[in-house]
Amino acid sequence: MTKLAVHADRDHATWAASSTARNWNCSGAIALNRRNPAPEVESDAAAWGTACHQLAEKCFRHNRHPDEYIGTVETTKQHKIDVDEEVAETTEMYVDYVRGRVAAYVQEFGEEPVVVHEQPLPLDRLGGPYDAGGTGDTVMYFPRWKLLEIDDLKGGRGVVEAAGSKQLRTYGLGSLLANRGLDVERVMTVIIQPRASYVLPKDIEFIVQPDGSLLSVDGSIYVSKDRKIRSETLHVADLVEWTAELLERMKLAKQADDEFDTMPFAAWWAKWLKPGNCEFCPSEGNCPALKQKALDAAHVWFDDLDKPQISNNPTFDTPEMIAADLDMLDMIQDWINARRAMAHKLAEAGTTIPNYILVPKEKREIWLPGTEDKVHAAAKSAGLPSEKYTNPAKLKTPKQVRKALGKKESLVAGLSETPAGGTNLVRADKTTRQAIPSGVDRFFNDESEKV
Structure with a gap:
């Protein structure tokens, strides 16, 4: 059933x-x-x-x-x-x-x-x-x-x-x-x-x-x-x-809920808010604990005029420190995205954000619903060949064609590829892809082969 x-x-x-x-x-x-x-x-x-x-x-x-x-x-x-x-x-x-x-x-x-x-x-x-x-x-x-x-x-x-x-x-x-x-x-x-x-x-x-x-x-x-x-x-x-x-x-969540109105907010969030599973949290954009963690990760400090400054201490540029920062960048970017999204929600709801305005998105032009036959008729009446206003049928993906062929999938063997698109720097324990030489190593290898 x-x-x-x-x-x-x-x-x-x-x-x-x-x-x-x-x-x-x-x-x-x-x-x-x-x-x-x-x-x-x-x-x-x-x-x-x-x-x-x-x-x-x-x-x-x-x-x-x-x-x-x-x-x-x-x-x-x-x-x-x-x-x-x-x-x-x-x-x-x-x-x-x-x-x-x-x-x-x-x-x-x-x-x-x-x-x-x-x-x-x-x-x-x-x-x-x-x-x-x-x-x-x-x-x-x-x-x-x-x-x-x-x-x-x-x-x-x-x-x-x-x-x-x-x-x-x-x-x-x-x-x-x-x-x-x-x-x-x-x-x-x-x-x-x-x-x-x-x-x-x-x-x-x-x-x-x-x-x-x-x-x-x-x-x-x-x-x-x-x-x-x-x-x-x-x-x-x-x-x-x-x-x-x-x-x-x-029960712990209920205790935090009960204490919200009985403690100073700074003390409350220091006790109860813990960044780490923030994706999709409705408060991600204005969570004080996540904001503080993001600022700490970016080595941001505030001067006497309350303006943010970023440390330029060269010790932060060691490979070890760069690796540590890379581990934090996803969290920082998630917070940035959430902060932007929250500001957009507030603006859509009528809140004025100083120095920011809502503008319409620019979208791709499309035909009005139900006008396809009229467009075909207009193009034909103008003497346009069909290839000027229509696209040929699109071939399905390699995966779909292989599935349709079933046991005969070998007929298309070698006819598809997954093209390379440059390189990405990712954590070694977070990918199944094989490492490749750096650009410098590839350059010198190429040069040595020419000698």
Whole structure:
């Protein structure tokens, strides 16, 4: 049996599953956000991810493939997202995974599992201090395996770890509470993240499986061959034990909430705010703790006229100090982006920001809806050849063509490439790409070959 809800209709609890890691790390986050309301603005990235989820819902509902929707538009809360090949490919991996799991179970037992898409997973029964929970993209129950599985599509490029994920464990706990009475021994939480380059954690020992996938020695962590699908499997007893830790963190957040109005603000935020899981936090743009950490990381100090100064101490230019600064730059840039976004929200809401004004975005000119036939007719009447006003059909991506060819994919072997686009400087333990020589080394190597 398959049930469907609507992704865009999701409501967020005060303690949302997606914010569990943040609230766990920063006990004051809920208190600050509750007193720091801001106009709800849907980012481009969030809208893009929502579009993928909505497209998946259509595929499940109508038993269709994501490719069939290329060229259509998904409307989110504040955006219109064109369904292109990247949207379709991201959705495809998630849809194929869910359908594959169902097919494998049917093949083994001749019966279908219970499948629910967009299932609310509240934690009200825990009796915590806040309304808590989330929504499972897909929740599946496999009776013969005594397994409850929660699948989560991630459309972003920032790697999300399945092992120990507090968000996914919150989903797992919520699925147990929302589906009481089922004979469940294990709960498996799965991340499907097509656009991320995943690096295996060094603290987990894996065994290579016959299909190239990886399984941790204790069998709890799975990583697909392409590293795009990752899961953690917990025994119900272990998840229940983790619940006690979750409730303790909720109590700390409630204590921070209660103390907000009884302590000087500077003392309060020094005690309760801890930067580290700030992405997507509504208060990221005006969090005093994050601002201070960003200024400290940039070696910023203020002179007697309260003007910011940046240290030019040459000791900060050693390779070791540069490496330390690079580790902090993402956090600084995130804070800068959040600060700009907050100022934009305030301006949109009517606040005057001195020396700044709102101006319209310049967008690409497009034809008015329903005018395509008139444009064709006008061009033809002017005697224009078709190649002057139309584009030929676009070839699909190499990945899509290989999939369509199936066992005959060798016919296009060697006909595609992933071109190099310069170089990036990244942390060695955060990438699967191989290091290349520096520009200087490449230059001298090239010169030596000419000699």
